[in-house]
Amino acid sequence: MQGILKVYNTLSRKKEIFEPLNSPFVGMYVCGPTVYSDPHLGHARSNINFDVIYRYLKFLGYKVRYVRNITDVGHLTDEVADSGEDRIQKKAKIEKIEPMEVVQQYTNSFHQMLKKINVLPPSIEPRASAHIPEQIKITQKIIENGYAYESNGSVYLDIQQYAAKFKYGELSGRNTEELLEGTRALEGQEEKKNPMDFALWKKASPEHLMRWDSPWSEGFPGWHLECTAMSTKYLGNQFDIHGGGMDLQFPHHESELAQSNSCFGCTPAKYWLHNNMVTINGQKMARSLGNFITVEELTTGNHVLLEKAYSPMTIRFFILQAHYRGTLDFSNEALSASTKAYKKIINGLKIIKTLKPDEGANESINSTLDAEIIKFCNDCFLGLNDDFNTAATIASLFNLLKKINSFNTNQSDINTIQKSTFELLQKTYIDIVENILGLVEEKTTNSSGFINGLLELYSDAKNQKDYAKVDKIRSYFKSEGLLIKDSKTLVDWQYEE
Numbered sequence: 001m002q003g004i005l006k007v008y009n010t011l012s013r014k015k016e017i018f019e020p021l022n023s024p025f026v027g028m029y030v031c032g033p034t035v036y037s038d039p040h041l042g043h044a045r046s047n048i049n050f051d052v053i054y055r056y057l058k059f060l061g062y063k064v065r066y067v068r069n070i071t072d073v074g075h076l077t078d079e080v081a082d083s084g085e086d087r088i089q090k091k092a093k094i095e096k097i098e099p100m101e102v103v104q105q106y107t108n109s110f111h112q113m114l115k116k117i118n119v120l121p122p123s124i125e126p127r128a129s130a131h132i133p134e135q136i137k138i139t140q141k142i143i144e145n146g147y148a149y150e151s152n153g154s155v156y157l158d159i160q161q162y163a164a165k166f167k168y169g170e171l172s173g174r175n176t177e178e179l180l181e182g183t184r185a186l187e188g189q190e191e192k193k194n195p196m197d198f199a200l201w202k203k204a205s206p207e208h209l210m211r212w213d214s215p216w217s218e219g220f221p222g223w224h225l226e227c228t229a230m231s232t233k234y235l236g237n238q239f240d241i242h243g244g245g246m247d248l249q250f251p252h253h254e255s256e257l258a259q260s261n262s263c264f265g266c267t268p269a270k271y272w273l274h275n276n277m278v279t280i281n282g283q284k285m286a287r288s289l290g291n292f293i294t295v296e297e298l299t300t301g302n303h304v305l306l307e308k309a310y311s312p313m314t315i316r317f318f319i320l321q322a323h324y325r326g327t328l329d330f331s332n333e334a335l336s337a338s339t340k341a342y343k344k345i346i347n348g349l350k351i352i353k354t355l356k357p358d359e360g361a362n363e364s365i366n367s368t369l370d371a372e373i374i375k376f377c378n379d380c381f382l383g384l385n386d387d388f389n390t391a392a393t394i395a396s397l398f399n400l401l402k403k404i405n406s407f408n409t410n411q412s413d414i415n416t417i418q419k420s421t422f423e424l425l426q427k428t429y430i431d432i433v434e435n436i437l438g439l440v441e442e443k444t445t446n447s448s449g450f451i452n453g454l455l456e457l458y459s460d461a462k463n464q465k466d467y468a469k470v471d472k473i474r475s476y477f478k479s480e481g482l483l484i485k486d487s488k489t490l491v492d493w494q495y496e497e
Helices: 041-059 087-095 099-116 128-144 159-163 176-182 223-235 246-264 295-300 312-320 332-352 367-385 390-409 411-416 419-436 448-463 467-479
Strands: 006-009 014-017 025-030 063-068 076-078 083-086 148-151 154-157 198-203 219-221 239-245 269-275 278-280 328-330 482-486 491-495
Touching: 006 269, 025 041, 025 223, 041 063, 041 099, 041 239, 041 269, 041 278, 041 295, 041 312, 041 419, 063 223, 076 087, 083 087, 087 099, 099 295, 128 148, 128 154, 128 198, 128 219, 128 223, 128 246, 154 246, 159 246, 198 223, 198 246, 219 223, 223 239, 223 246, 239 246, 246 269, 295 312, 312 332, 312 390, 328 332, 332 390, 332 419, 332 491, 367 390, 367 411, 367 419, 390 411, 390 419, 448 467, 448 482, 448 491, 467 482
Parallel strands: 025 063, 025 239, 239 269, 278 328
Antiparallel strands: 006 014, 076 083, 148 154, 154 198, 198 219, 482 491
């Protein structure tokens, strides 16, 4: 069973049945990082959440074009007031290197982080600086349509003019009139008609390093404009999903929506999906607040808040055990619990890949057990279909795991369910764990050949009743975080939970 997928649309503030504009094709754009420092746990959360969405849509049979950008210019330090220094240029000055060296260094760091936590690469990963002509063209069109004006070499979207036809604030739930009345003119913004107007193009100051020619000045594009240009170039004026962190709703996504309405006369995305934040002691984790933990620090344990290092798959599981729209509070206790839960899931994966019914078994079918397993399998997809609720899916996965462990203990019980039910159990568990949640086995430092050799020595020692050697081999395994599982029919190993 796969059922009907429903997604929570930030624009309508309700769950809606997912119906692509041009099924089976799906266009999805997710705002990527501004690359001026190492990625932290908040970045990992957003990328893992949308990775699962991408994986599940593909699992359902959709042909997904997933576009996730790299912001390498135009993201100013005060993104709400649309002012300040370019974040990448600021970092370049501190490190005394070229801005594009900063971009390359932290783009590499971002990609390394994604590989660690098993996030699939997008279909297209455009850079803002490589799409300046597209941004200039959209700016010209918005001016022609009467929704933008040039002032002292910069170009601004006119919120008052825009609000005469469209609703600025519809995505974030803000009232345009209150926004216009509540804003005040800031120093250096006298060239705007209204403080709420935001830049499509900024004239570069003499000290600004990253600059391009345009019809209005030598300057650089506005942060919001970059995503409009890149999303519409690769997905068309209208596409299915626009995603990103909840903190991007305003002003970034609100401004993107306004730019598309002003240029193309339509809302860019049918569904707007926003993941919630990672918090530390109830406060949002952010580089600007200085309370962040990088993924590198998490995997090495090199941070004052960390009691120990945590593996990449522990981090991935920690993120997925919460719904993407719910808050996720960091704690060592939660990460330690995720380590144990992840190992249980992977131990189950190892078991289900080796279990199989007896050939020609003719035991009576336990219809209650049979129906229960089918229900748990269906429940896994019910969770995913309810706005990608990975928390509910994982709970159902643990119900399946109990059955798998029970079958492993009493393998003859496998013959008391229909063969088709066992195959459904096996396929569902593997699909959910590996293909949708993206959890993979983190190999031990030892090779499988070495482990199997030790298991043979263990079996020999046991048969010879050399219990001192048996205990010694068990201690070797335990020192590597492994346990020997000794049953009537099989000697095997699993991860210590």
